[in-house]
Amino acid sequence: MEIPPAPATDTRDQHIADLRAALQRAIPLLGFAAGRKAAPDPRQAETLLAAADHMTQILTAPPPELGLLAGAAMLRRRHRGGGAGTDFRVRALRVGVMRDAGAGSV
Numbered sequence: 268m269e270i271p272p273a274p275a276t277d278t279r280d281q282h283i284a285d286l287r288a289a290l291q292r293a294i295p296l297l298g299f300a301a302g303r304k305a306a307p308d309p310r311q312a313e314t315l316l317a318a319a320d321h322m323t324q325i326l327t328a329p330p331p332e333l334g335l336l337a338g339a340a341m342l343r344r345r346h347r348g349g350g351a352g353t354d355f356r357v358r359a360l361r362v363g364v365m366r367d368a369g370a371g372s373v
Contacts, residue, residue, distance in 0.1 A: 290322045297322070 301315035
């Protein structure tokens with residue numbers, strides 16, 4: 268009896284796993300860099316921490332929310348400097364998209 272060939276590994280799955288591993292390695296590096304920038308340039312440190320937070324959200328988000336997180340990142344980039352207004356816009360985007368998807372409240 269012949270042994271059936273092993274199923275070919277989907278290269279997309281491997282590529283996604285590699286990208287996730289790269290993001291996981293980058294998060295602590297961004298935190299370290301933000302700590303070094305905090306005293307001379309607090310705004311740059313805030314930007315680095317926001318990037319680390321966004322990467323963490325991407326890694327922990329369920330698949331349907333990934334597009335939503337990309338939209339939130341675009342809003343953050345558009346309104347650089349942050350502030351309460353940016354957070355409100357991101358929250359409003361999340362609520363609107365989740366309602367459109369029929370998921371209820373966030």
